[in-house]
Structures are given as C-alpha cells and as structure tokens.
Amino acid sequence: MPWKQSYTISDETSLRDDQVHWPDGNRCCVSVVVDLSVARGPDGTRAADLLHPDAQFGAHDGLDQLLAVLKHFGIVATFAVPAVIAQLRADRIRALLADGHEIAANGLKHEDVSGLSAAEEKARLDLATGILTKVTGHKPTGWFSLPRQDDPFAGGTISPHTMDLLIDAGYEYMGNGLADDIPHYWVTDFASRRSILTLPYYYHFDDQWFLMFPRKGTGLERADELFRNWRAEFNAQYKRGRHFSMTLHPGAVGWCNRMQLLEDFFTHTRNFPGLWNPTSAACARWWKQTYPASSHLNLEPSIWRDYPGSLS
Amino acid sequence: MTDQLEREIADLCATARRYDARHQRIPDLPWPAGTRIAVNFTADFDAMLLRRLLNEPPMQLAKGEFGGRVGIWRLIDLFDAHGIKATIFTPGRICELYPQALRAAVRSGHEIADHMWEHHVPKDPALERDHLLKTAAALEKIAGRRPVGSRSEHTLGLLKQEGFLYISHESADHRPYYLRDADGDNAMLNLPFHYAIDDAMFYSFAWLGSGNAAQRITDPDRVFDLWWAAFWQQYRVGGYLNIVVHPFVSGRALRIDMLDRLITRMKTLPGVWFPTCEQVARHCLETYPPKHHAV
Numbered sequence: 250m251p252w253k254q255s256y257t258i259s260d261e262t263s264l265r266d267d268q269v270h271w272p273d274g275n276r277c278c279v280s281v282v283v284d285l286s287v288a289r290g291p292d293g294t295r296a297a298d299l300l301h302p303d304a305q306f307g308a309h310d311g312l313d314q315l316l317a318v319l320k321h322f323g324i325v326a327t328f329a330v331p332a333v334i335a336q337l338r339a340d341r342i343r344a345l346l347a348d349g350h351e352i353a354a355n356g357l358k359h360e361d362v363s364g365l366s367a368a369e370e371k372a373r374l375d376l377a378t379g380i381l382t383k384v385t386g387h388k389p390t391g392w393f394s395l396p397r398q399d400d401p402f403a404g405g406t407i408s409p410h411t412m413d414l415l416i417d418a419g420y421e422y423m424g425n426g427l428a429d430d431i432p433h434y435w436v437t438d439f440a441s442r443r444s445i446l447t448l449p450y451y452y453h454f455d456d457q458w459f460l461m462f463p464r465k466g467t468g469l470e471r472a473d474e475l476f477r478n479w480r481a482e483f484n485a486q487y488k489r490g491r492h493f494s495m496t497l498h499p500g501a502v503g504w505c506n507r508m509q510l511l512e513d514f515f516t517h518t519r520n521f522p523g524l525w526n527p528t529s530a531a532c533a534r535w536w537k538q539t540y541p542a543s544s545h546l547n548l549e550p551s552i553w554r555d556y557p558g559s560l561s
Numbered sequence: 562m563t564d565q566l567e568r569e570i571a572d573l574c575a576t577a578r579r580y581d582a583r584h585q586r587i588p589d590l591p592w593p594a595g596t597r598i599a600v601n602f603t604a605d606f607d608a609m610l611l612r613r614l615l616n617e618p619p620m621q622l623a624k625g626e627f628g629g630r631v632g633i634w635r636l637i638d639l640f641d642a643h644g645i646k647a648t649i650f651t652p653g654r655i656c657e658l659y660p661q662a663l664r665a666a667v668r669s670g671h672e673i674a675d676h677m678w679e680h681h682v683p684k685d686p687a688l689e690r691d692h693l694l695k696t697a698a699a700l701e702k703i704a705g706r707r708p709v710g711s712r713s714e715h716t717l718g719l720l721k722q723e724g725f726l727y728i729s730h731e732s733a734d735h736r737p738y739y740l741r742d743a744d745g746d747n748a749m750l751n752l753p754f755h756y757a758i759d760d761a762m763f764y765s766f767a768w769l770g771s772g773n774a775a776q777r778i779t780d781p782d783r784v785f786d787l788w789w790a791a792f793w794q795q796y797r798v799g800g801y802l803n804i805v806v807h808p809f810v811s812g813r814a815l816r817i818d819m820l821d822r823l824i825t826r827m828k829t830l831p832g833v834w835f836p837t838c839e840q841v842a843r844h845c846l847e848t849y850p851p852k853h854h855a856v
Contacts, residue, residue, distance in 0.1 A: 257622075401773070468777075560614065
C-alpha cells in the first residue's frame with residue numbers, strides 16, 4: 250500500500266491550539282452552514298421529497314424565520330444548495346447572495362455519487378456547477394456532500410473520484426470533512442501532495458439528527474440535546490481558539506421552539522469577544538493564505554507493511 | 562413427553578452451571594490502604610481501523626481519523642493534567658499509522674495494551690497467534706516493553722502462554738473477576754467494562770452496525786450525569802469503574818471538557834485511585850490469586 254491510502258486522508262497530527270490563528274486577532278471562527286436540500290436519502294431530491302409539507306415549510310416559512318434570526322444577530326452563513334433547488338428557487342437564492350451569504354454547491358440533486366463512474370460523476374458535477382453559475386452569476390467556490398437523514402451514516406457520501414474531480418473543476422474547498430475540527434487538507438496523491446482544503450463538519454452540531462430523528466417513533470424530539478451540544482462545543486472551541494461549525498436545515502430548525510433554541514444559542518455566543526464569522530469561502534481563503542499546503546502539510550512517509558493474513 | 566421436558570430443564574441447568582464455573586468472583590477485594598474506589602480510564606485507540614475492516618465509506622474513515630490526528634493527543638493532555646495514568650488499548654496496526662502519538666503516551670507513563678492486530682481475532686489458531694505476536698512486537702517497539710493486557714476475544718490459553726496478565730472485555734461482574742476458558746483452564750483476570758460506560762454508545766452514529774432507527778445520539782451533559790451516578794454508586798460501595806473512551810469520540814472538544822469536569826469532581830472525594838489497568842491487575846493477582854481448580 251502506498252502511503253496510508255484507504256486509511257487516512259491527511260497528515261498525522263493536527264495543528265495544536267496555539268498554532269491556530271484567525272484574522273485580526275480574533276479568537277474563534279464560527280461557521281454557519283445552511284443546507285437547502287430536501288433530499289431524504291441516497292437517491293437525492295425526488296419528486297416525493299418536494300411534494301411534502303416539510304419541504305414547503307423549509308423553502309418558505311422556515312427559511313424566513315431562520316433568515317430573520319441570522320439577520321437579527323448579524324450572522325453570515327454559507328448555503329449549501331443542490332443545483333435543482335437553485336434552479337427551482339433562483340430568485341430566493343439571489344436574495345441570499347444580496348444579503349451577504351454565500352451560495353455553495355451541494356450536488357446536482359444532493360444524490361449519493363459513491364457508486365458512479367468517474368465520467369458520470371464528472372458530468373453531474375459540471376452540470377451542477379453550470380446551473381449554480383447561471384443562477385448566481387459566478388462559479389461556486391465550495392462544494393458540499395452533506396449527509397441525508399436516511400443515509401446509513403451521518404458523514405455525507407463521496408466516491409473515490411470526488412475529491413480529484415473537485416480539484417480539477419477548480420473548487421477551492423470541500424465543505425464537510427470529519428477528520429479534524431479545523432480546516433485541513435484532504436490529500437488525493439501523496440507523491441504530488443495534490444490536495445483540497447476541507448472544512449470541518451460533525452453531526453452532533455447538525456440539527457437534522459436531533460429534531461424528530463429517526464422520523465417515526467416516540468421521544469425523537471431532542472432539541473435540548475442539540476442545544477447543549479452546540480453550546481458545549483462552542484465553549485470548548487472558544488477556549489481552545491479553534492473553529493465552531495454548525496449545520497442547519499430551515500425545514501427543521503425553523504420551527505417554533507427550535508428557532509427559539511437557535512436564538513438562545515446566538516444570544517449566548519454574542520457575549521464572547523473575538524468571534525470571526527466568515528462565509529466558508531472566506532474561511533477557506535484565509536486558511537490557504539495563512540496555512541498553505543506547501544508549507545503546512547506534513548506528510549510522514551508511510552511505515553506501513555503488507556503482511557499475509559492482514560488487510561492491505 | 563414429561564421425560565423429554567425434564568431432560569431439557571436438566572440440560573439447561575447443566576449448561577448454566579458450566580458457565581457459572583468458568584467465572585470466579587472476587588467478593589471482598591481490598592484496595593490498597595486509603596483507597597475506596599479504583600477508576601480505570603481506558604482508551605480504545607482503533608481510530609479508523611474498525612471502519613476500514615467493515616468496509617465503511619470514506620467519511621466514516623475520516624471520522625475515525627480524527628482520533629489519531631486530534632483526539633488521542635487531547636486525551637493524553639487531559640490525563641496528564643490530572644496526573645492520571647490511563648491504559649490505551651491499541652491495535653498493532655495503529656503503531657504504523659500514529660507512532661508519534663503512541664510515543665507521547667508512553668513518555669507520559671500511560672500503559673499501552675493489546676487491542677488486536679487490526680481489530681479482529683482470526684478464527685484460524687495459527688493466524689490468531691500470528692496477529693497477537695505481531696501486535697505484541699509492534700507495541701513493544703513503541704513502549705519498550707511487551708503488553709500485559711488485552712481488550713479482545715483472543716483465546717485465554719494463548720494470552721496466558723504469551724504472558725498476558727489480564728483482559729478487559731466483558732461485564733459479568735462489576736468488579737474484577739477471573740474467567741476460565743470452556744475447558745475450565747487458563748483462569749484470566751478480567752477488568753470489566755460496561756457498554757453504558759462507553760462513550761461510543763452515546764455519541765457514535767451507527768455504532769456496532771446499528772441502523773438509523775436505533776440512533777439517539779446525545780450530549781455530554783447527559784452522559785456526565787449518568788457516569789457520575791455510576792461512579793457515585795461504586796464509590797459508596799468501595800468498588801470499581803472502567804470508563805471506556807475512544808479518541809475519535811471523546812477527543813472532540815466538547816467531550817474533553819466533560820471528562821475534565823467529571824474527573825475534577827471525582828477528585829474532590831478522598832480515596833479515588835486512578836491507576837493503569839496493569840496496576841489494578843497486579844494488585845488483584847497478588848491479593849486474590851485465582852483458585853487452582855478445574856471444572
């Protein structure tokens with residue numbers, strides 16, 4: 250096995266807390282990602298998903314509520330938008346841009362690409378990029394593959410080709426990775442150090458896993474636990490001077506008591522001086538200038554050995 | 562008809578008695594003078610190895626990778642700050658992926674113990690032995706000494722033969738106990754851990770292959786309350802607690818903070834002992850060696 254492929258995607262150790270710096274002496278980076286997908290599972294957006302009151306709520310009332318709270322607290326967000334949603338709701342997407350938010354890609358239909366051929370995946374990626382470019386007037390710089398509620402895992406799905414295709418397509422960052430809680434480089438080739446910057450995602454700070462999840466059963470509404478996770482991680486990352494990133498779905502968090510919890514959370518964070526709240530694109534730009542892969546990616550040579558009777 | 566049923570009842574009882582006989586409890590184990598409870602912090606450092614073994618997708622591997630890049634370092638810092646010596650159950654393969662973190666753990670005086678070669682025990686006895694020896698050699702190279710403990714389902718006879726002193730695997734008793742193999746031989750000390758005192762059961766989505774309908778991932782405040790209650794009950798009876806953490810799970814900042822609060826609160830009480838598993842094992846073996854009997 251060359252390097253540590255199929256095991257690790259980045260270098261052996263993260264940056265220590267005291268090595269992490271944010272612009273203008275700010276202490277902690279706070280990222281808000283809003284997922285505008287209504288896809289339930291690996292198929293991506295289906296007609297049935299759009300013909301659902303939750304989707305209707307998320308596209309209108311829920312989104313209005315969420316935007317009002319973001320505006321009230323002066324918070325900038327990155328909207329992860331499947332191309333089909335961008336085409337469907339082009340005016341709304343342009344209004345988000347006008348409000349200072351970022352529009353990033355979240356797949357063509359937010360479908361699972363892990364089983365596609367590279368050619369098929371590239372065609373979908375190019376089409377998604379084209380649609381978003383047409384709607385917003387410029388090429389998106391970020392790509393997300395966020396998880397859906399009916400996925401078997403809560404990390405998002407990619408294929409073995411995805412990261413290379415994103416690099417080829419000129420994307421500046423991948424929006425959701427789980428190997429760190431600060432931006433880090435996802436290496437696709439050890440020899441050439443080919444990599445793409447990846448921003449941190451963790452499902453404990455994503456509303457969809459706490460608000461009526463799984464969808465059917467009893468005792469599934471655990472908004473209080475979501476809130477405590479947000480608060481605990483924010484407090485801890487602030488103390489360390491690192492990064493806090495949350496993921497929101499207007500169809501979930503936009504509802505009544507949940508919206509109140511989000512307000513309570515931002516009321517809590519507002520008391521902390523030195524917060525930097527960039528879009529994901531601005532965060533990625535800062536990171537690549539300050540911690541370029543050429544000097545900050547420390548790939549140890551592999552000491553991995555192949556043995557009979559062991560996995561490669 | 563009745564004869565048949567009576568035979569079934571007798572067979573069930575015989576089966577259970579054989580299983581009973583494999584377990585030897587330590588009812589009134591005295592801890593060292595001044596100690597009221599022994600608390601083992603044990604870290605299962607498999608990072609992404611189990612995810613890889615189960616052929617899980619890339620983002621699942623990245624979730625595990627957090628444990629090696631970030632989590633293990635934070636746990637070492639946390640234990641060091643509290644003067645706690647922990648036991649890190651480490652698959653042999655991790656020595657090839659994260660040698661720096663393991664060397665740092667050794668420098669801080671933590672115990673490095675076996676957690677299988679690549680997180681499974683092969684069925685073939687020759688390959689099983691090969692895996693155990695490879696792991697022992699890899700850990701010895703990092704730690705400077707052979708491991709004496711194992712968290713695995715390795716054959717007890719093999720572990721004995723290779724000089725292992727204890728396992729830490731199941732929870733047939735809340736205190737350390739001796740477990741014999743099916744033939745009634747090879748009594749091995751077990752330092753029990755319970756899944757309810759295991760971070761992954763609360764925080765790791767799809768743990769142990771569970772489906773979406775089984776997920777209720779929760780927050781650290783709730784786990785703090787549960788674990789404190791477990792500790793407090795054992796403290797009052799003078800018992801034992803084995804707290805299982807995974808670097809990819811508990812290494813997250815919010816949970817390191819929770820563990821910090823939990824340890825700080827435990828330390829407000831007198832007589833709380835935070836040894837390595839090896840220390841507990843040697844104490845048990847000296848104070849209460851296994852009875853020499855076969856079933």
